Amino acid sequence: MAEKVTSLQVAQLAGVSQSAVSRVFTPGASVSKKTEEKVRKAAAELGYRPNVLARAMVSGKSRIIGLVVGYLDNYFYPEALEKLSNALQEKGYHVLIFMASRTAGNIEDVMAEILDYQVDGVILASVAMSSEIATRCQQAGVPVVLFNRSQDIEGITSVTSDNFVGGRKVAEFLLAGGHERIGYIAGWQGASTQRDREAGFRAGLSEGGQSLFAHEIGDFHTETARAAARRMFDVAPDMRPDAVLVANDHMALAVMDVIRFELGLRVPEDVSVVGYDDVPPAAWPAYNLTTIRQRANLMVAETVTALLEHIDTPATAKSRKVAIDGPLVVRTSARLPKGWNPQRTET
Amino acid sequence: MAEKVTSLQVAQLAGVSQSAVSRVFTPGASVSKKTEEKVRKAAAELGYRPNVLARAMVSGKSRIIGLVVGYLDNYFYPEALEKLSNALQEKGYHVLIFMASRTAGNIEDVMAEILDYQVDGVILASVAMSSEIATRCQQAGVPVVLFNRSQDIEGITSVTSDNFVGGRKVAEFLLAGGHERIGYIAGWQGASTQRDREAGFRAGLSEGGQSLFAHEIGDFHTETARAAARRMFDVAPDMRPDAVLVANDHMALAVMDVIRFELGLRVPEDVSVVGYDDVPPAAWPAYNLTTIRQRANLMVAETVTALLEHIDTPATAKSRKVAIDGPLVVRTSARLPKGWNPQRTET
DNA sequence: ATGAAAGCGCTAACAA
C-alpha cells in the first residue's frame, strides 16, 4: 500500500524548499535546470504526483468539467460522451457525470451538486430544463456550453448541428423524390433541436410548394414514437403519407419497425423514412436509414474549444451559437429522386 | 455572479463559530437544535453549500468514484454507465470518467490520473489491462471493483454475469433445438467474459455429446466479427454451421447482417444465431436476437454495494467474485426445440 | 531563482 507522498517529502529528499517542488510542477514557473532536475529525480523516486484536489482548493481550478446528461438511450450520446471525454482528457480535464434524468424537475439539487464540486465548466447535453441550469451556472460564474441544444438566452454558447438547414435538406430530397404526402414525427417540443428541424423541414416543403400532410409527436421516446407511427400509417392507403421525416434516428428506427413488421408495408416502396443523427445502427443493413449526419467530431471539437476559451479567458470570450452543417447520408430507406447519382456518401 | 460563500461567513451571520457551521453539515455531529436552526437559516440566506473539494482534502474522502472505461460502442455499457452513475449519485458519490481506449498501453498515465484525483474508489469496466490497473489501485490503497470482468487475482472484487452458466445454457438450448454443426465466434481472448462464455458453451456441448464444429475470433469488434462470420459461413453448405453462439450481441447483430444480407441465408432456417448481453437492439424486430440477458440492474447494485463496503469498512470488507445468473431470452433468431413452450420471456 | 510564510475552505481533535 503506497503511502501518500507530499511535495514536502520530495523537497526534503531533493534538498530544496517545498515551494521549489511546487514550481517544478507548475507550468510556466521559474526554476533553474538544476533544481528541476533534482526535484524530478526525487519525485520519480518517491512516486510523487501533485494532489489535484489540494491544487484545486488554492488555485480555484479543479480541472473538472461537469457533464450534465439526461439519458443515454439515444445512441448519439454515448458516442458524443466518449469523444467529449477523450478531447477533454487531452487538455488535462476530466469529466464528472451528473445524471439529470431521475432528478428531473429538481433543478436545485442538480445545481447544488454541480457547484459543490467547484467544476471549472459545465457541458449540458440532452437535458430538460437546460436553459434554467445554464442560466444558473452563468449566474454562479461557471462557464457553460450547451451541446446539441440551443436556447435563445443571451450570452450562452451552444453547439448544435445546423438543424434548420438539415430539415430543409430532407424536404428537398423528399420533394425531388416525387413524394406527395409527406409527414413528420416530432421529438419533444421543448427541445430546440426538434423545433429547428421541424421549422427547416416545413420551410423546405413550402419552398417546393407543399406542406405537411401529417404530423405526430414522438417525444424522442421509442414507445411514443411507435404509437405516433401507428396513428400516422395505420390508415386507409390514400390517407397514408408516402414519406416521413422522423426527428431523430432513435425514433426513426422504431418507426421503421412499426411500418414494416406491424403494418406490413415496405420501405421505401410504400413509405420513405428519413431520420436525423446518423447513429451507428442507422447504417446497419437491416435498416439502412437515410438520415442527416450530426458530425460528432466537429461538434465536440467546437464545444471543447469554446468551453476552454470561456474558462481560460472569461473576460474576452464571447458567447456564440455554433451550428454545424451535416450531410444527408443517402441509404435505402427513402426512394431516390430520378437520376440521383448513387455516389456513395462515405459511411 | 454569485460570490463564493464560505462557512466562516455563515458563522458570522449566524453568530456562531465556524466549526459549528461545519458540524451542521456533517452528518452525525453533535449540534443543538437551536444552533442548527440559526446556521441553516444563515446558510439558506447566503446560499451556502460546503465545498466538496476542501472537505475532500482534509477528510481524505472526495466522494468521487473513478470509472475507467475503454469504449462505449457495445451498447451494454451506456446502459450500465447510466445506472451506475444514478446509483452512485443516490449514495452521494459522483462518477469521474477515465477513458482508457486511446491511452491503451499506457497504464502509468491512467494510474497517475486516477490517483491525482484522490478518488475514493474505482470501477473498471471494459478495459484492457484491467488486471494491472486493479492491482495498482489495490497497492495504492484505493478500493476497486471489476465490472463485467473477472480476473484470477487474489483479493479483487468483481461482478459479472455467470458467463460459464450462460454459455452452457445456450449449448443446451441449441442442442435441444436439434442443431448438429454448432459454431462459436469468440470475443477478445484477453477478456474473462469471453473465456468463461466459451468454456461454458464447450462444456454444455460436450455434456450433450457434441463439440465445437467451427470456431472463429471476432474480438468484440464489428468488423472483425463480420470477417469471422464470412470465414465461417461463406463455405459449402455441408460445411456450414447450422447454429452459432456469438460472444456478445454487439458482434451477433453484425454476424446476422452478414449471414442474411451478404450471404443470403435465412435466420433461423439456415442458421440459428444466439448472442450474449441482451442489449436493446437485440429486441428490435429486425433482429429479434435470442440471447442471454445480463441483468444490468443487479450487476450495478452489487457493484455499488461491494465498492461502498470496501470504502466504508476497508478492514472487514472481503473481496468476492459475484456472478449473476442471467436468463436465456428466447426470440426468433434461433430455431426452437421441438415442443418448446413459447412462454414469453419478458422483454 | 529560491525560501519563508500566508492562506485556500474545511474537518477533527482538544478544551472548556
Place this chain on the structure above:
DNA sequence: TTGTTAGCGCTTTCAT
C-alpha cells in the same frame, strides 16, 4: 454542546 486550534497539500506573494 460549543469554540479554539491545528493542520490537509498545495499555490503564491514577498523577500532575499
